[in-house]
Amino acid sequence: MTHSPYRYSQGLRDGIPVGLAYLSVSFGFGITAIASGFSAIQAVLISMTNLTSAGQVAGAAIFAAGGLFLELILTQIVINARYALMGITLTQKLSPECTTRHRLLMSFGITDEIFAIAVSKEHPVGPAYFYGLMTAPYLGWSLGTALGAFAGQLLPESIRTALGILIYAMFLSIMLPSAKKSFGVLLTILFAIGFSCCFHFIPPLSAVPEGYVIILSSILSAILVSFIRPVKEEEEHEA
Amino acid sequence: MKLNFFLCILGMALPTYLIRMIPFTAFRKKIKSRFAKSFFYYIPYAVLAAMTFPAVFYSTGNIWTALVGFAVALVLSLVNAPMTVVALSASAAAFLFSLLPI
Structure with missing residues (x-):
């Protein structure tokens, strides 16, 4: 296996649709976080350090219910265990440029969508491409949370509830094209x-x-x- | 231990990072077994499907608007529409349907 043929710019391009989707999905998380008792700044900090939908929503629910530290940790492990499986799958796809130091940073960007795009590339994937791929989703996820947390309450209820289906529609758009093939x-x-x-x-x-x-x-x-x-x-x- | 914000963000971010980082960094071998290869090939789709069903039908707080949004997402995904188009169209459909006087 040789070096990855994909550059940072290609990763950035591939990540833009995910970034846009995250922007809208995390808008919903921003609203949820405020409803769970977090401040807007706290909501954004959670998104910037976690970068995951299901885990954050579950975490906010436990916080709102006055749950315990151990319960929170166990829930995060179970919900996010799929990232361990995805991480192992992804190692089979990496170019030799992916040293331990790179992997420490790259692993933070393993999400359902980033994973799905990276594994479906034809050739091995290197750090530059992967960082490019992480960029737009990370910005979209953080920015969307901020917008939802600061401005979400201004939206009418009917729009806020309709946004709840975004994340699942996104999942369908990842699954079904592969199911056809x-x-x-x-x-x-x-x-x-x-x-x-x-x-x-x-x-x-x-x-x-x-x-x-x-x-x-x-x-x-x-x-x-x-x-x-x-x-x-x-x-x-x-x- | 009761949760304050610091414990909460720690209890979310740290397990989430470690569970991503440890296997990704430690695993160096090429998987040879055909069964293991198959398992790792299928597992992401299994996770997404289990997260989507039946949760998608409750995602808007109203089963009928959710069904309309789901139908739109299904059709657009099957014709390989871009992810953003699928997501926003499904939401728009659920929203518009909720406005109908029925």
Whole structure:
């Protein structure tokens, strides 16, 4: 494997749609954070140090409910455990330029969307490209939180609630194009939906907390599909 | 321990960073096993699907506006519309539907 052919500028370009999407999604987090009892500055600090949607929303909920430190930490670990899996997957895609020092900084930028873009590149990815890819999402996430926290309360209720669907629409736009190309991916998605819905609607299972539901459903479905339909060599490169 | 802001941001940011950083920095091998390769190939889609369903239907606080937004996101994603277009259109559809007098 040689050096990555992708430059910082290419990463920056690839990250702009994610940055715009984050700008709008984190607007919603800004509103949520204020409602949870944080000041606007605190909300922005959380976004700048966490850069994650589900974890921040869960954290704000625990803070608002007067939860405990240990509960907060455990929740963060469970909800964000997917980043460990994504991180390992991403290591398979890195060029040799990615030294430990670079990895320490790059790892901060592992999010669902940044991961999805980086793994779907044709060639190995290096630090320059990855920093470029992180730039717009980081700015969008921080700026959107600030806008939501400072100005969100000025919006009418109907607009604020409609913004709640943004993040899920974004997830769909990542999943479905790949599901069209790969039957295995489609199967994985259907299994995960099935498990997740069981955990939500079937009484004894519905007692399982949200963070664990995500982990259990996704690991079970990925294992099942890995048995049913293991990937072929050529498939790995075109997620 | 009860949470103040400092503990709260520490309890969120530190685990989140460590869980990203440790595997990403420590893992140096090439994965050889076909099963492991398959697992790591499928897991991101599984996570996204489990986070999206059924949560998307409650995301606007009203199942009908959520269904309309979802339908719009579904169609636009299937025709490979850019992420930002999908996200904003779904929200706009949910908002416009909520204005209808029904």
